[in-house]
Amino acid sequence: MKAVLLFAVAAGLAFAGGYGFGRYDTLPRPASAENGAHEAAGEGIGGGPYYVEAGQLVVPLLNQGRTIAFILTQVTLEAGSVDQAQMVRRRLPHTRSAMLESLFELAGTGRFNGPAVDPQAVAAALLSSANGPFAGQPVRAVLIDRLLRQDNTRL
Numbered sequence: 327m328k329a330v331l332l333f334a335v336a337a338g339l340a341f342a343g344g345y346g347f348g349r350y351d352t353l354p355r356p357a358s359a360e361n362g363a364h365e366a367a368g369e370g371i372g373g374g375p376y377y378v379e380a381g382q383l384v385v386p387l388l389n390q391g392r393t394i395a396f397i398l399t400q401v402t403l404e405a406g407s408v409d410q411a412q413m414v415r416r417r418l419p420h421t422r423s424a425m426l427e428s429l430f431e432l433a434g435t436g437r438f439n440g441p442a443v444d445p446q447a448v449a450a451a452l453l454s455s456a457n458g459p460f461a462g463q464p465v466r467a468v469l470i471d472r473l474l475r476q477d478n479t480r481l
Contacts, residue, residue, distance in 0.1 A: 375406065378405060379402055382401075383401060384397070385429040395438075395477045397473070397474075397476075400470070401452065401471065404465065404468075406466050414460075414464050425455050425456055428451050431451075432451060438475060443475070448470065449469075452468040452470075453465060
């Protein structure tokens, strides 16, 4: 009985300690000399870049009406400021749709056929389509985390 009580008290203390540290860690910090030097150089505290996970995009490769392969891409968008990142997050469904249209266009023109794909060309096409739904250009870069071709063996 004492062991169960001791275990419950230890678990409670561990939970309280973790909760307390989490609350303490999120408190705003006073400006230090290092932060002041960054601000004097024109950099804000925590001054980006800011990333928005766009998720995974899957596009089929078609040949004579049959799916011969799938292109899988994992994309992260880089924004220059917190406000731009929030704007991209709010309009992420539109951004994903534009990027999917761009990937379908690349697949239709044969850019994914062959043994090698140029990831920089794909990223450039996705960047122009990612900025399409916006008045400005909040997306500074498209980072491709994964780009692979999965051949369909069920032909």
